[in-house]
Amino acid sequence: MKFPAPLVRLWHRLGSPRWFFETTAPWLPWLLGLGVALLGAGAFWGLALAPADYLQGNSFRIIYVHVPSAILAQSCYMLMGSCGVVLLVWRMKLADMVLEAAAPIGASFTALALATGAVWGKPTWGTWWAWDARVTSMLILLFLYLGIMGLRQALQRPEAAGRACAILAIVGLVNIPIIKYSVDWWLTLHQPSTFKLTEKPAMPPSMWIPLLLSVLGFYALFIWSVLQSTRVVVLERERRTQWVQNFVAAEGSKA
Amino acid sequence: MAKAPGLFWGQFRRDAALALRQPGELANPLAFFLLVITLFPLGVSPETAVLAPLAAGVLWIAALLATLLSLEGLFRRDRDEGTLEQLVLHGDPLVFAVLARLTVHWLGTGLPLTLLAPLLGAMLALPEAARWPVTLALALGTPILVLLGGVGAALTVSLRAGGVLLALLVLPLFIPVLILGVSVAELAVAGLPTGAVLAWLGAGAALALVTTPFAIAGALSIAVETG
Amino acid sequence: MANPLVTVEALYCERDERVLFSALSFTVAPGTAVQLRGPNGAGKTTLLRILAGLHRDYEGRVACPREALAYLGHRPALSGVLTAAQNLAHYLSLTAQGTPLAAISNALAEVGLAGFEDVPCQALSAGQQRRVSLARLPLLGDRAALWLLDEPFTALDDEGIALVSGLMAKQQARGGAVVFTTHQPLAPAPGLHTLWLGAPDPAAPVVASAHG
Numbered sequence: 001m002k003f004p005a006p007l008v009r010l011w012h013r014l015g016s017p018r019w020f021f022e023t024t025a026p027w028l029p030w031l032l033g034l035g036v037a038l039l040g041a042g043a044f045w046g047l048a049l050a051p052a053d054y055l056q057g058n059s060f061r062i063i064y065v066h067v068p069s070a071i072l073a074q075s076c077y078m079l080m081g082s083c084g085v086v087l088l089v090w091r092m093k094l095a096d097m098v099l100e101a102a103a104p105i106g107a108s109f110t111a112l113a114l115a116t117g118a119v120w121g122k123p124t125w126g127t128w129w130a131w132d133a134r135v136t137s138m139l140i141l142l143f144l145y146l147g148i149m150g151l152r153q154a155l156q157r158p159e160a161a162g163r164a165c166a167i168l169a170i171v172g173l174v175n176i177p178i179i180k181y182s183v184d185w186w187l188t189l190h191q192p193s194t195f196k197l198t199e200k201p202a203m204p205p206s207m208w209i210p211l212l213l214s215v216l217g218f219y220a221l222f223i224w225s226v227l228q229s230t231r232v233v234v235l236e237r238e239r240r241t242q243w244v245q246n247f248v249a250a251e252g253s254k255a
Numbered sequence: 256m257a258k259a260p261g262l263f264w265g266q267f268r269r270d271a272a273l274a275l276r277q278p279g280e281l282a283n284p285l286a287f288f289l290l291v292i293t294l295f296p297l298g299v300s301p302e303t304a305v306l307a308p309l310a311a312g313v314l315w316i317a318a319l320l321a322t323l324l325s326l327e328g329l330f331r332r333d334r335d336e337g338t339l340e341q342l343v344l345h346g347d348p349l350v351f352a353v354l355a356r357l358t359v360h361w362l363g364t365g366l367p368l369t370l371l372a373p374l375l376g377a378m379l380a381l382p383e384a385a386r387w388p389v390t391l392a393l394a395l396g397t398p399i400l401v402l403l404g405g406v407g408a409a410l411t412v413s414l415r416a417g418g419v420l421l422a423l424l425v426l427p428l429f430i431p432v433l434i435l436g437v438s439v440a441e442l443a444v445a446g447l448p449t450g451a452v453l454a455w456l457g458a459g460a461a462l463a464l465v466t467t468p469f470a471i472a473g474a475l476s477i478a479v480e481t482g
Numbered sequence: 483m484a485n486p487l488v489t490v491e492a493l494y495c496e497r498d499e500r501v502l503f504s505a506l507s508f509t510v511a512p513g514t515a516v517q518l519r520g521p522n523g524a525g526k527t528t529l530l531r532i533l534a535g536l537h538r539d540y541e542g543r544v545a546c547p548r549e550a551l552a553y554l555g556h557r558p559a560l561s562g563v564l565t566a567a568q569n570l571a572h573y574l575s576l577t578a579q580g581t582p583l584a585a586i587s588n589a590l591a592e593v594g595l596a597g598f599e600d601v602p603c604q605a606l607s608a609g610q611q612r613r614v615s616l617a618r619l620p621l622l623g624d625r626a627a628l629w630l631l632d633e634p635f636t637a638l639d640d641e642g643i644a645l646v647s648g649l650m651a652k653q654q655a656r657g658g659a660v661v662f663t664t665h666q667p668l669a670p671a672p673g674l675h676t677l678w679l680g681a682p683d684p685a686a687p688v689v690a691s692a693h694g
Contacts, residue, residue, distance in 0.1 A: 088473070140427045140430060143423065143426070143427040144427055146423060147420075147423045147424045147427065150420050150423055150424075151410060151411070151420065151424065154411070154414050154417070154420055155413070155414070157481050157498075159481055159539055160413070160477055160478070160481035163473075163477045163481075164410050164474060164477055164478075167406070167410065167470050167473055167474050168406075168410060168424065170470070171406055171428070171467075171470055172428075174466070175428050175431075178431050178459075179427070179428075179430055179431055181431075182430065182431035182434045182435065183430070183434065185434070186434045186438070240499070258579060261575050261579035261580075262575065262576065264575070265571070265572055265574070265575020265576065265579070266572070266575065268571070268572075268575075269561075269564065269568065269571075269572040269575075272564055272568055273561060273563055273564060276563045276564070276602075277563060333561075335557075336557060336558075336559060336560060336561060336562075337555050337556075337557030337558060337559035337560075338559045338560075338561065338572075340536060340553070340555055340557075340559065341553075341559050341573065341576060342576065343536065344534060344535065344536060344553055345573075345576035345577045346576050352576075479536060480536060480537055480538050480539070481537075481539070
């Protein structure tokens with residue numbers, strides 16, 4: 001198979017943590033600004049302008065946090081599984097660094113989705129915790145994240161930890177749909193999925209447009225925080241290289 | 256590839272001899288299984304009406320925990336003795352030795368657990384209609400537990416105290432097996448056909464059989480090459 | 483001169499943030515034995531593992547007959563519960579399938595353990611376990627062109643040391659090579675070279691040549 005030359009060049013550059021560090025620096029303020037603006041707009045629209053739900057009243061408005069964090073919790077695991085494949089197949093160091101940086105972020109989104117789900121559950125179902133299919137899947141996803149983080153913490157050598165976590169992330173990624181279907185099958189009491197890209201949403205536009213805005217805002221902030229913490233990992237892992245020492249010296253003289 | 260049958264049987268013979276020389280290590284997970292089963296009537300209620308609906312779930316959870324307990328030492332002794340180095344060095348492709356090791360492990364833990372299940376089911380007042388379906392489900396499900404658990408055992412092989420982490424890594428992966436296994440009993444008690452769910456368990460076992468040995472072999476190589 | 487069995491060019495390796503080798507180059511010719519020397523932590527074991535293919539985290543070129551080598555690590559790689567014969571039979575299933583099992587008795591006899599076939603290894607002394615481990619070498623015979631031995635003399639008595647030296651001489655005589663580590667001072671022998679790791683003088687580059 002033949003790839004266009006610019007693609008091949010990009011691929012090789014992606015192998016270089018330094019290239020990553022220097023290229024992503026100017027993106028950060030834009031991503032942060034975009035995320036805050038989208039999230040602010042979504043939150044204002046969703047909380048102040050959107051009509052109350054005819055069944056749930058105002059309590060439904062938590063979906064503007066709950067749904068995006070649940071989506072991000074799953075996207076982040078997919079990112080980690082893909083990084084695992086890239087690391088094992090092409091031995092790209094950067095993939096390992098992203099894998100390390102993304103795990104706590106994904107775990108946080110999962111915890112946020114669970115917490116907001118519990119808060120939402122109280123007025124809707126009358127209980128903080130129900131063994132509902134999606135809640136249970138989310139809890140299992142949290143365990144998968146904690147497993148990856150625990151494994152990395154436990155293995156001392158970074159190269160061993162990286163490749164072991166990559167295997168675990170791939171095994172987890174293969175298992176997520178299996179776990180999800182088995183849990184769905186176990187309990188199918190929940191309301192249908194709130195938001196699907198392929199179908200026309202059942203919500204009125206005044207409800208789902210702000211939801212779309214906050215999902216996009218969450219994505220922007222997610223990318224921002226993954227880049228930011230990957231950059232920290234890059235600096236830490238490459239701390240003995242000349243370019244990092246130059247960078248640190250330059251930052252130090254600025255301060 | 257011409258080496259493959261020799262690799263499998265060489266490893267199988269060694270591991271079988273190893274297991275037979277340490278009957279205590281085979282008996283421990285079974286004793287644990289029996290003990291957990293004994294605790295339930297004591298902790299919940301000895302009433303048949305209370306135990307009967309819980310029986311299949313208790314059997315499965317006890318089987319999950321007994322398998323988990325047996326996994327910790329799956330590769331660790333080989334690593335400490337240096338045998339794992341020789342395996343990685345000469346045993347290429349490693350999946351055959353891994354398969355042999357897991358087969359012996361299942362014959363020593365999963366199979367006896369399965370064979371004990373009808374007896375323990377009776378002690379737990381498992382409804383008669385569910386007895387054989389649950390046993391069959393355990394026969395199909397315990398290999399999946401050993402295969403998935405092997406991945407966790409291989410990933411934590413270099414850790415001194417990997418037990419708790421191992422539980423965190425593999426128990427979430429065991430959940431589909433638990434769900435399918437217990438629902439076999441529920442369907443059987445309700446008088447519904449269990450064939451479809453048993454077929455899913457069988458498919459899961461086949462999928463795990465052809466995929467997890469590669470993950471295990473990879474994890475073992477990593478442990479040796481970076482150890 | 484025959485082509486070298488092992489060629490290492492510009493090897494660079496770091497471990498736990500410490501540079502073990504940089505620009506290390508050497509060759510090992512058939513019929514020679516190379517003793518790796520250096521202080522503790524100089525990377526002797528790591529170099530053996532790199533040659534064996536058990537350590538992949540390095541830069542540089544390493545050419546080594548990986549399909550025809552025997553590697554004995556500092557652990558004897560024996561299961562204490564199994565007998566000497568069972569341990570060696572497992573090794574044969576990995577390395578030389580189809581070897582008649584009688585070869586195991588012969589190999590044990592060669593390391594001075596005739597009649598110990600059915601003794602569980604945990605009932606053997608440390609020196610005897612080392613000998614069982616070393617019995618792998620005569621077991622493979624000329625199938626292993628390269629021996630990589632990490633501290634093969636550990637726990638051996640004088641007779642055992644002489645025995646291993648004899649095995650090594652035999653390996654050299656049939657055109658094989660040995661790379662090994664030991665703290666034991668060895669008498670000069672034909673074809674015996676020394677490769678120093680961790681140069682005593684920091685100005686001197688860690689480059690050695692061990693041509694036969």
